[in-house]
Amino acid sequence: GTLPGLWNAEDRFRKSYLATFPGYYETGDAGRIDEDGYIWIMARTDDVINVAGHRLSTGAMEEVLAGHPDVAECAVVGVSDELKGQMPIGFLCLTKGVDRPHEEIVAECVTRMREQIGPVAAFKQAVVVDRLPKTRSGKILRATIVKIADGEDFKPPATIDDPAILDEIRDALKGIGYPQS
DSSP states (O other), rough: OOOOOOOHHHHHHHHIISSSTTTTTOOEEEEEEOTTSSSEEEEETTTTTTTTTTEHHHHHHHHHHHHSTTTEEEEEEEEETTTTTTEEEEEEOOOOOOSSHHHHHHHHHHHHHHHHGGGGGGGOOOEEESOOOBTSSSOHHHHHHHHHHOOOOOOOOOTBSTHHHHHHHHHHTTTTTTTOO
């Protein structure tokens, strides 16, 4: 099927979905094509966090992290911060066979972020995890990760692939001081 328009908003429909890339539909998905030609949908273009008044794309940050040769998959979320509003935290799944110290890889990722996005990203923390929490269809459960990091109550989504991974994420976050009291 096709999306013929928005109810009583034909002009807004054209501007929102058809004007950016003439001939193509703007889905709002952000991704990358790897060296083998595979397409990786990384985030939504509307996935932004507010760091000290700066609106930053978590998708752009994930692109930087995914460009590290030892990172197979990643996610960036914004966690609550008393001073800056939100702070980004990266979650890194390493490529099979990587046996370098995790601290070294995290430090390289922090440096990459500073060089490619800039100090405005305030990216200072990342944690290596074995896997990311996902739905059965493969969507990363970013909102659930944020709630765990912020110490908020949450209910695992009914569509979660493996609920046990939430304990792994909780343990990884504890290792870097989250949730903060």
